[in-house]
Amino acid sequence: GAGKTTLVKLLARLYDPSEGRILLDGHDLREYDLNELRMQVGVIFQDFQRYQMTFSQNIAVGNIAEIDNAARIELAAEKSMADLLYGRLPNGFDQMLGRRFSNGVELSGGEWQKIALARAYMKNAQLLILDEPTAALDARAEYEVFQRFADLTRGKTAVLISHRFSTVRMADRILVLEGGELLEIGTHEELIAKKGRYEELFSLRAAGYR
Known part of the structure; x- marks a missing residue:
């Protein structure tokens, strides 16, 4: 309820601000x-869609103009680690997903999430926005996804929304939102030294692992 997802939707111009400007x-x-702006922005929201379509179509909706570009779809799957599902799907990229069809295969939450991530990689976007992108992944899978993500976003801008400090620490700049307002901003080290809200929450989380 701090306004994180609202901010992301404004950045992607899903709607415009009622006050102020985004530059x-x-x-x-x-x-x-x-249209040109949105082609340069790749967004995956925490409430992403699980389409009752084929494996490849589920990825291609991230850039529908490339729906017949098999090489691009396969590359996007590789980047998000969704390609790891390929070996166990009877029909590979042509496999129908979901329970709506008799030959459909249902996936786990984490597997669906990797497919959703692949949609963001379907564009050669300059700005990638991930809203709680690894909520359904276990700790090891999350670490692998973000290591890959860090490599793939070099020279680009990435906005990550997360409550997990293991994810947050990777950022060059951390923004702490509370009640719709920007509370703190800085690197992990700067915010820890500041001994404000971020340091309080980090210490509380860290205490649980001691």
Whole structure:
């Protein structure tokens, strides 16, 4: 309820702010062509869709113009580690997913999440926004996904929303939101030294592992 997902939707221009402005390279976001802007932004929300379609189609909806580009779909799957599912799907990328069809295969929450991540990689986006992208993954899988993500976003901008400090620590800049307002900003080390809200929450979480 701090406003994290709302902020992300504003960045992606799913709607415009009722007050203030969002600037990109010094220009109001509303000055940019909406379609061109969205092609440069890849977003995966925590409440992503599980489409009753084939494995490849589920990934291709991230950039529907490339739905027939098998090489691009396979590369996106590899980047998100969704390709690890390929070996156990009877029909590979043509496998129907979900329970709606008699030959459909249901996936676990973490497996669906990797497919959702692959959608973000279908674009050559300059800005990747992941809203709680690993909530359904275990600790090891989360670590592997974010190590891959760190490599793939070099030279680009990535916005991660997470409550997990193992994820948060990776960021170059951390923003702490509370009650719809920006409470603190800085690196992990700076925020720990500040001994504010971030340090309090980090210490409480760390105490649980001692």
